[in-house]
Structures are given as C-alpha cells and as structure tokens.
Amino acid sequence: MKNAPLILASASPRRLDLLRQIGIIPDLVVPADIDETPKKGELPRVLALRLAKEKAMAIPLKEGHFIVAADSVVGIGRRILPKAENKKDVEFCLNLMSGRSHTVFTGMAIRTPDGQLKSRIVSTKVKFKNLSQPEKDAYILSGEGIGKAGGYGIQGMADSFVISINGSYSNIVGLSLYDIRAMLSGIGFFKSTEGSV
Numbered sequence: 001m002k003n004a005p006l007i008l009a010s011a012s013p014r015r016l017d018l019l020r021q022i023g024i025i026p027d028l029v030v031p032a033d034i035d036e037t038p039k040k041g042e043l044p045r046v047l048a049l050r051l052a053k054e055k056a057m058a059i060p061l062k063e064g065h066f067i068v069a070a071d072s073v074v075g076i077g078r079r080i081l082p083k084a085e086n087k088k089d090v091e092f093c094l095n096l097m098s099g100r101s102h103t104v105f106t107g108m109a110i111r112t113p114d115g116q117l118k119s120r121i122v123s124t125k126v127k128f129k130n131l132s133q134p135e136k137d138a139y140i141l142s143g144e145g146i147g148k149a150g151g152y153g154i155q156g157m158a159d160s161f162v163i164s165i166n167g168s169y170s171n172i173v174g175l176s177l178y179d180i181r182a183m184l185s186g187i188g189f190f191k192s193t194e195g196s197v
Contacts, residue, residue, distance in 0.1 A: 003190050004113070007058045009069035014155070014174040017069075022177050025183075030070060031056040035047030036083075044075025045105045049121045052107030066189055067111040074150030076102045084151035086139050093151030095140065098099060099130040102150065104172045108180055112187055120183060121184050122176040128156075131161060 006024065007017060011031035017027065020039075032055035038047050048071050054067035074081040076096055084090045104126060109119040139158065147150040152158040154172040168176040184190065 004188075005060065005065040005185075006066050007059060007063070007067045008188075009055045009067055012070075012174050014153075015070060016084035018170055018173060018175045018177060019180075022181055026068070027065070028062075030059050032056075036071070037082050042080070043078055044073045044080045044103065045107075045121050045123065047071075047080060048073040048105040049119060051104075052109040053117060053119055053161075054111035056111045056119075061111065061113070061115060062112050066113060066184070067186075068108070068180065068184075069110075070106055070108045070180075072104060072106045072149045072171075072174055074102055074104055076100065081150045083149045084145050084147065086146065087143075090140050090145035090151040091136065094131060094136045095143070096130045097131075097150070097152075098136070099128065101127040103124055104150070106171050106174065106176060108175065108183065111181055116187075118183060119186060120179055122146055122168060122179050123164065123172045124165060124169070124171045124176075126172060128161045128164045129163050136162070156173050 006029045007028045008032055009030055009032040015051040034054050036051055051071035056067050059067050067191050081093050082089050104124050105123045109117060111117050142157055144156045145154055170177045
C-alpha cells in the first residue's frame with residue numbers, strides 16, 4: 001500500500017508505534033510546542049479536540065505532506081485530570097480513579113496538503129477496580145504513570161486495574177486506529193486501489 005508523505009506532530013512514542021501497527025510510517029516526527037493549559041471551565045472533550053487542532057496548525061505545512069496531530073485528556077465528569085509530571089500527580093489521579101469510571105478523550109486532527117483541517121474526538125470509558133494502598137504504591141514506584149494523561153498507561157501494570165472498557169482500546173493508548181485510518185482514507189491519504197476502508 002502506498003500513501004502520501006506524513007508528518008506526525010507528536011512526541012509520543014506510543015502514537016508512533018500505533019501508526020506503525022497499521023502500516024503508516026511518518027516521514028517526519030515534529031512535536032508541536034503549544035500551551036496545553038486548560039481554559040477556565042473547559043470540558044475534557046473540548047480541551048482534547050482544541051489541543052489536537054492547535055498542534056496540527058502549529059507545524060508548518062510541507063509541500064505534499066499530511067500532518068497528523070492528537071491529544072489525549074482523561075476526565076471524570078467535568079473534571080480534567082492532569083498529565084502527571086511527578087509521583088504526587090500519579091497518586092492524585094489513582095486516588096480519584098480508584099473504584100470509579102473515567103473517560104479518555106482523544107482529539108485527532110489532520111491537515112491536508114492544501115491546508116484543510118479535519119478533526120474528530122473519540123471517547124473511551126474505563127472502569128478501575130478499588131485499588132489497595134500497596135497496589136497504588138507499587139504503581140507510583142514503577143514510574144509508569146509519569147508523563148501520561150491521568151497518571152497511567154493502559155499498556156503496562158495499570159491494565160490489571162481495569163474492570164471494563166467501553167470503546168476503543170487503542171484510543172486509551174493514544175490514538176484510535178479505526179478512526180485515524182477512516183479519517184485518512186476519507187481525505188485521500190492512501191493511494192492504493194484497495195477501495196473504501
């Protein structure tokens with residue numbers, strides 16, 4: 001399958017791996033440097049979509065290239081959980097999510113070579129078991145939650161905390177593979193004659 005040149009506007013190694021999983025290898029990885037601070041009263045889903053769009057627009061268009069950007073936000077109700085910067089953030093998130101459901105919102109935005117911006121928000125509901133203090137302590141100590149939205153990564157130890165998932169698993173990792181492929185197919189990214197996807 002041939003496809004057009006692609007720029008991934010994300011520093012996330014997980015998003016790079018996810019794209020490779022469906023045979024898409026970006027020509028360039030150019031992390032977008034934007035202010036990710038939520039606006040006053042901004043809802044989690046609104047923030048995720050806004051940041052994805054801003055990231056896609058922050059990267060200069062290169063001739064013939066598509067730009068893919070994404071941002072994931074974890075929310076409980078109207079509350080936005082932080083992207084954990086330290087162990088205290090991870091602990092804060094685990095305490096909030098223990099025994100409850102939370103939602104992972106991933107905003108995805110694609111800029112086409114002619115400058116059009118296409119975007120979509122995907123949500124996945126995740127329910128965690130009641131976490132014991134030793135479970136929380138072990139996870140905090142592992143360091144797996146640092147740098148991740150909501151203070152955890154589903155593809156590690158935290159997978160054992162999950163009672164149920166309603167929606168896309170890959171969306172929790174960082175990018176809904178079904179949705180990103182459907183979006184790219186819809187705007188002519190794939191040059192093969194495989195037909196609709």
